[in-house]
Amino acid sequence: MHFPPDPDSHSTSTSAGILLFAFCCLLSTGRLLVQSPNPTRVSADDIAQRSDQRFAALKSRLPASGVIGYIGGPGDSATPDYYLTQYALAPLVVDHSPDHAMVIGNFPSSPPSQIPAHLRLVEDFGEGVFLYAAKDGK
Amino acid sequence: MPILAPALCLASGYFLLALTWPPRKMSPAEILIQIALSAGFGLGIFSIVFFFECLLGSSHLVMTDVLVLVLLIVLYVLRRRGLAGVSTTRPEIEDFRAPIWVRSILTVTFAIALVAAVYNVLLRVIAHPHGDGWDALSIWNLHARFLFRGGAHWHDGFNALIPWSHPDYPLLLSATIAHFWSYLGNDAAIVPAIIGIVFALSTVVLLVSALAQLRGRTAALLAGCALLSTPFFVEQATSQYSDVPLSFFILASTVLLCLADFRRCVGENRTAPLVLAGLTAGFAAWTKNEGLLFLLALVVSQLWALTVRQSRKAGSAESLERRRVLAAFLAGAAPVLAVIMYFKHFVAPAGDLFSGPEIMIHKLFTPTRYWVTIRWYAKEFLRFGDWWLVPGTVTMIAFYLLTRRKTTRSPDPFLQASFLGCALTLAGYFAIYLITPQDLYWHLRFSLNRLFLQLWPASLFLFFRFVGRAQDLVSTAESRSKN
Numbered sequence: 110m111h112f113p114p115d116p117d118s119h120s121t122s123t124s125a126g127i128l129l130f131a132f133c134c135l136l137s138t139g140r141l142l143v144q145s146p147n148p149t150r151v152s153a154d155d156i157a158q159r160s161d162q163r164f165a166a167l168k169s170r171l172p173a174s175g176v177i178g179y180i181g182g183p184g185d186s187a188t189p190d191y192y193l194t195q196y197a198l199a200p201l202v203v204d205h206s207p208d209h210a211m212v213i214g215n216f217p218s219s220p221p222s223q224i225p226a227h228l229r230l231v232e233d234f235g236e237g238v239f240l241y242a243a244k245d246g247k
Numbered sequence: 248m249p250i251l252a253p254a255l256c257l258a259s260g261y262f263l264l265a266l267t268w269p270p271r272k273m274s275p276a277e278i279l280i281q282i283a284l285s286a287g288f289g290l291g292i293f294s295i296v297f298f299f300e301c302l303l304g305s306s307h308l309v310m311t312d313v314l315v316l317v318l319l320i321v322l323y324v325l326r327r328r329g330l331a332g333v334s335t336t337r338p339e340i341e342d343f344r345a346p347i348w349v350r351s352i353l354t355v356t357f358a359i360a361l362v363a364a365v366y367n368v369l370l371r372v373i374a375h376p377h378g379d380g381w382d383a384l385s386i387w388n389l390h391a392r393f394l395f396r397g398g399a400h401w402h403d404g405f406n407a408l409i410p411w412s413h414p415d416y417p418l419l420l421s422a423t424i425a426h427f428w429s430y431l432g433n434d435a436a437i438v439p440a441i442i443g444i445v446f447a448l449s450t451v452v453l454l455v456s457a458l459a460q461l462r463g464r465t466a467a468l469l470a471g472c473a474l475l476s477t478p479f480f481v482e483q484a485t486s487q488y489s490d491v492p493l494s495f496f497i498l499a500s501t502v503l504l505c506l507a508d509f510r511r512c513v514g515e516n517r518t519a520p521l522v523l524a525g526l527t528a529g530f531a532a533w534t535k536n537e538g539l540l541f542l543l544a545l546v547v548s549q550l551w552a553l554t555v556r557q558s559r560k561a562g563s564a565e566s567l568e569r570r571r572v573l574a575a576f577l578a579g580a581a582p583v584l585a586v587i588m589y590f591k592h593f594v595a596p597a598g599d600l601f602s603g604p605e606i607m608i609h610k611l612f613t614p615t616r617y618w619v620t621i622r623w624y625a626k627e628f629l630r631f632g633d634w635w636l637v638p639g640t641v642t643m644i645a646f647y648l649l650t651r652r653k654t655t656r657s658p659d660p661f662l663q664a665s666f667l668g669c670a671l672t673l674a675g676y677f678a679i680y681l682i683t684p685q686d687l688y689w690h691l692r693f694s695l696n697r698l699f700l701q702l703w704p705a706s707l708f709l710f711f712r713f714v715g716r717a718q719d720l721v722s723t724a725e726s727r728s729k730n
Contacts, residue, residue, distance in 0.1 A: 123715065124349045126649030130469055131356040133634070133642040134476035138363045140635035141478045146370040157377040157384055157436070174400035176408060192385040195409065199389060200397035204408045 160193040166234045168198055176202045178209030182216045190215055214239030252430040255312045260289025262319035266326050267519030279456035283449040287495055291530040294422035295586055301394055301401050308429050341716055342463020350465055357468045360475035368444060371485040376436045378487030386413050387489055388439055390421035395428045407596040415598040417587055419534040420489045439487045446492040447484030450704050451475060457502040458711055461509055466711040473707050477632040477639060483700060489535050490697045496531035497541055498704040500524045501665045505712060508661035518575045525579025533583050537701060542580060544671035548664040549573045600679060607682040616687060620680045623691040631699045643710055650715035665709055669702050
């Protein structure tokens, strides 16, 4: 194996490059440590687990598969609430529409409002979880 | 059961890899490459096995896993007889030359970065057991629940009624999670978290060990430091999204292509790493739709090497060899591509990225869309990874300027093809932004950093394999024979 001899200047610039690179990596590692959750105050964000528990009673009343309708409350949490409902009730498909024979009402932070006229309440499961059915049964 | 599933998974991956690895005494770096690749292959196999179990409605998962493993072992034993034991001498590789104290500082930096990353990951997993961000629950783990809980109705989840869950996304991650859940008998949140960490760890191990094998210890430590010091990579390792798994398979394809070149230089058969490169590119496509783009980009780059480069270099022998390269790559990708085509055709609804041709053409001829996308690319280039004070990309440019050397290298076909593959993938992402039916700003804001992340480990690998090198392996071998 033969390499042409390196001039010292090259070795120096390579060392400078490595040291500079290592320094920048350490800076970024510092940010990583600063951004880490505080170990003395870290607590699990078990939002999905709580959601599963919230819907457990409703789930036992629903068919194992198929499609069911959904209505929910307004506000910024409306979309995440819907996602969590679908996650809790899979493999049932939760369609964000009231046009189904059975419809879930999900109102975790406010009382039910603007319930479509064609729906009637079947059961209140507590914690803002409701089951509605179409009045005409379709 | 908690031990059986990981053991079967890793063993399947290992024997698939060992099928093609020449029997010989291996360096520690080569052993680490094998471990990292085995994990990725094992998870890929697990996803496909589970998908077939769903399709066939079978409920003999353990038996199927054992059968797959036994089959791989039998093939390995049969093939091992045919694989000549080779005792090639490892060519002397051209690492960065620096004083011991500089290398010691680098080693300490790597150790600090590793400890910090592990610390951050552990705390994040405790804080966010269900993943950090909505995509984990609304896409990947939701699909896993449909596969795990659905029974005969598992395909209900891949339904146009819930387009926000992206039912057209491929299933590597979700089916792997469902596979492990089936062993446990419940959908424990820890499973996707561990799979995410395994992918991230395998990415780091593969990057470092491949560079240690192909370039040297200093280059390996530099790349490892860069990846572990990228806060966004560490954060995504615990997000339970599929971008880190995809980055693993993109890196694996790139590494295997370069390993094929390495084997050519040391006089070994290079068909096997090419087939494996095709397989990992296939797994990339089975992980996320962007992986399909990467696979296509690699094929195009190989075709480019076959046609454009070939026209400059006469010689039917090399032309034939390039065709063999492409054929081996495609042979590796074909089985997974067949699974993807089945999924896309018979299970998944149409994707949401393509609107009508007229609208797409109109968007393609709207100059402001180009300008907006270019600006975001430039911004992301400077802020990618959430590095502190000095962006990682700027650090790499500074490093390049300080270490560049007058080169005597001849063009390295696999390196060129890999660079071209990554560049074409980025160009493909660009084209998708141009025609996206979503709001362009919204789409760029919520996805561009993750697209960059998918290519980040492979970019680090290519950069440190290339930068500051004066000779290539061929000229190294030639000069060696002359001496």
